[in-house]
Amino acid sequence: MEGEATKGVLSVLSRLEMQARSRKAKPPQQQNSVKELKSTIDALITQRDQLKAQIETQMCVQKLRAAMDKQGAHEADEEMDDGSENSKLLRLMARHAQLKDLLHAHHLIGGYDIVKTCQGKGVCVSLATGYEGVYLDTYNLEIDLKETLRIGRHNIPPFIPVNSLAEQSNMQTDIRAFLGALSQHLNAFAGRKQQELHKSVEVLETNALCSILVLLLTVPREKIAVLCTLDYADHTRCLPTRVCIECEDKELPGSPHWKNNITLLKETPVHKALITMKKMGYIV
Amino acid sequence: MENVDEVSVLQGQVQRLQAEVSALQAQQQHGRRDGTLPLTGRLQDTLAEVCGGAGGEEALSRLREEVQELERDLHRQTELNGFSLSSCSSRSLQHGGGVLVQQLCIAGSCSELDFQVEFQLTSDLKEDQRCERKVTELNVVMDASDQQALSSFVSGVEESRDLLLFFRSLRTFSERCNDRRRTFQHFQEKYPAVVSLPGGCGSEVMTLHHPELPGCVLLVHWSVEVSREGGVTSELDLLTKIPETALQMDSRAVGGAAEAFQSLLRILGPEAALESLIQAISA
Numbered sequence: 001m002e003g004e005a006t007k008g009v010l011s012v013l014s015r016l017e018m019q020a021r022s023r024k025a026k027p028p029q030q031q032n033s034v035k036e037l038k039s040t041i042d043a044l045i046t047q048r049d050q051l052k053a054q055i056e057t058q059m060c061v062q063k064l065r066a067a068m069d070k071q072g073a074h075e076a077d078e079e080m081d082d083g084s085e086n087s088k089l090l091r092l093m094a095r096h097a098q099l100k101d102l103l104h105a106h107h108l109i110g111g112y113d114i115v116k117t118c119q120g121k122g123v124c125v126s127l128a129t130g131y132e133g134v135y136l137d138t139y140n141l142e143i144d145l146k147e148t149l150r151i152g153r154h155n156i157p158p159f160i161p162v163n164s165l166a167e168q169s170n171m172q173t174d175i176r177a178f179l180g181a182l183s184q185h186l187n188a189f190a191g192r193k194q195q196e197l198h199k200s201v202e203v204l205e206t207n208a209l210c211s212i213l214v215l216l217l218t219v220p221r222e223k224i225a226v227l228c229t230l231d232y233a234d235h236t237r238c239l240p241t242r243v244c245i246e247c248e249d250k251e252l253p254g255s256p257h258w259k260n261n262i263t264l265l266k267e268t269p270v271h272k273a274l275i276t277m278k279k280m281g282y283i284v
Numbered sequence: 285m286e287n288v289d290e291v292s293v294l295q296g297q298v299q300r301l302q303a304e305v306s307a308l309q310a311q312q313q314h315g316r317r318d319g320t321l322p323l324t325g326r327l328q329d330t331l332a333e334v335c336g337g338a339g340g341e342e343a344l345s346r347l348r349e350e351v352q353e354l355e356r357d358l359h360r361q362t363e364l365n366g367f368s369l370s371s372c373s374s375r376s377l378q379h380g381g382g383v384l385v386q387q388l389c390i391a392g393s394c395s396e397l398d399f400q401v402e403f404q405l406t407s408d409l410k411e412d413q414r415c416e417r418k419v420t421e422l423n424v425v426m427d428a429s430d431q432q433a434l435s436s437f438v439s440g441v442e443e444s445r446d447l448l449l450f451f452r453s454l455r456t457f458s459e460r461c462n463d464r465r466r467t468f469q470h471f472q473e474k475y476p477a478v479v480s481l482p483g484g485c486g487s488e489v490m491t492l493h494h495p496e497l498p499g500c501v502l503l504v505h506w507s508v509e510v511s512r513e514g515g516v517t518s519e520l521d522l523l524t525k526i527p528e529t530a531l532q533m534d535s536r537a538v539g540g541a542a543e544a545f546q547s548l549l550r551i552l553g554p555e556a557a558l559e560s561l562i563q564a565i566s567a
Contacts, residue, residue: 092348
């Protein structure tokens with residue numbers, strides 16, 4: 001059933017394409033001679049029929065594509081195959097579109113986008129980073145495939161220990177473990193950096209790896225300054241391992257409210273914790 | 285002298301045809317944008333070449349080669365990424381002013397874990413040609429049986445819309461579950477008299493029956509959990525089921541079993557610790 005339609009559509013398209021090429025369509029302008037008008041009409045009819053046939057073909061391909069998505073490429077093949085050249089072409093086109101979309105999907109979910117380089121002597125992988133739905137920087141790494149795998153060029157910042165991660169995760173035998181560990185470090189770094197950007201309080205100290213953060217908080221009524229140090233000793237995480245509160249008022253850090261705040265800062269990303277603390281009136 | 289009537293009739297026809305052509309072109313444009321007519325430029329060219337008659341054969345074989353190359357590429361990505369994607373569909377919800385909002389649905393599996401994610405992706409093309417992308421809504425559906433261990437993580441991820449975190453953690457979770465399954469299966473095959481897997485090799489529990497002491501059962505509980513933050517942790521615990529009579533006989537030997545096992549774990553790691561434990565029982 002599908003076969004008949006496709007046979008018809010594609011042969012019509014062929015014919016129209018040839019017609020269009022053999023005739024030079026005049027640009028539509030005010031024409032007064034019957035002969036000119038008739039020739040313009042013929043050209044427009046060809047163009048219209050061509051567009052209709054193209055749209056119908058595209059809808060055929062789309063239907064095939066939808067069936068492929070549901071059933072899997074090979075089963076859809078058997079159902080719609082009438083053996084004709086046109087049917088083969090349409091199936092190829094549907095498969096082409098499906099493959100491009102699947103590859104794009106791999107990219108969107110944070111895949112490594114592995115690409116061969118230097119005539120197969122190496123590969124290049126992309127490490128995507130993101131935080132809370134925002135796609136952030138992508139880092140690239142070349143790996144040379146000689147007798148042993150060797151890390152080539154890359155744009156990973158120096159404070160991420162690429163070589164030691166490669167050793168620890170046995171890159172030679174388990175490249176996925178290496179890439180997973182590297183991705184974990186890069187994403188945690190990206191997350192910490194992203195949290196810092198939401199700065200709603202004064203940042204007294206930070207470092208390139210965003211593994212330490214010293215904030216100056218102010219208690220509203222008494223206007224007391226509180227120094228809050230966040231230590232992110234575990235570089236694979238976006239939450240601090242240690243939170244330290246210092247204040248002229250020695251009682252304050254031990255008070256139940258501030259003990260809660262410390263817990264909050266340990267369990268919630270800093271930008272969100274600070275918003276909560278502001279709402280609750282603990283800081284300005 | 286031309287017939288004025290004929291001319292105006294023909295002019296009317298020209299106008300109607302021009303309107304039809306514009307409408308069809310608009311339909312094609314619209315279809316390309318909202319995904320119902322998805323042919324990219326590449327396929328459009330191929331279609332034109334094939335239908336044009338001349339060079340059709342060549343265009344067809346080039347398309348075939350391209351499809352084969354795409355298949356190889358997809359295989360490479362699947363191998364390295366650890367995800368097997370079965371479908372990806374997209375729909376354009378909003379388009380204009382450099383901002384594109386799409387609704388995407390990606391389905392697939394990670395080892396034995398099936399998933400389906402639906403999300404909204406906003407792409408903002410900035411002046412400096414950078415494209416800012418953001419997931420603005422996320423819905424994750426997983427198999428009911430897999431949901432349990434992952435449920436708090438999944439609801440956290442849906443809240444934060446962290447699509448990338450979901451997939452990173454899913455992959456790690458799947459790898460740890462596979463480690464567990466392989467280890468359990470290995471021991472069941474090696475020591476069939478002692479080891480049994482009441483819940484199958486995919487479950488969390490491996491039971492060890494003492495060959496000499498019926499009723500004395502050691503339960504190895506190996507849980508793999510994902511925290512709300514996305515961290516994957518494995519925990520092995522040893523539970524003992526010892527009947528009263530045996531306990532009276534020699535409680536010391538049995539009592540410290542759980543702690544002893546934890547020490548073994550710390551020193552030897554899961555596989556070696558389990559091996560030692562099983563051998564101690566079988567001896």
